[in-house]
Amino acid sequence: MEDDATQLVIQLEGNVGLGEVHNGIPLIGVLMADKLPNQGATKEILRKSWEQLGEAKILVVKDNLLAITVESEEMARRIIEGGPWAVMGYALSIHHC
Structure with a gap:
């Protein structure tokens, strides 16, 4: 399962330009x-939920x-x-890239 997640991250970085987002810790x-x-x-719900922890892009x-x-x-x-986090009734799963 972890290998699948790692492969997904590699594919996403290449296909959608996530490599350009890495000015910090990527999730x-x-x-x-x-x-x-x-x-x-x-975005606003998540930023408000995490604002006491620091800045999130x-x-x-x-x-x-x-x-x-x-x-x-x-x-x-x-x-x-x-976590688990929820946004407007939907579950949000967050992982390291």
């Missing part, structure tokens, strides 16, 4: 929904795939361990 978020709810609202890569960049490894750890 990948998968929203368990057929389509992403309102993009602006999704969120880029919608595809309908349910988010590239998330955080400022520190500690922030990344706290986000990953603080």
Whole structure:
């Protein structure tokens, strides 16, 4: 399973330009929904949820795939361990890239 996730990250970096997002600690978020709810609202909900941890940059890569960049490894750890997260009733799975 971990090999599959690693391969997915490699493919995403090559296919959608995620390599350009890496000014910090890169994470990948998968929203368990057929389509992403309102993009602006999704980003705002996550930023507000994590603002006490630090700054997060969120880029919608595809309908349910988010590239998330955080400022520190500690922030990344706290986000990953603080889950599961939910956005407008949908589960959000977050992992290291």
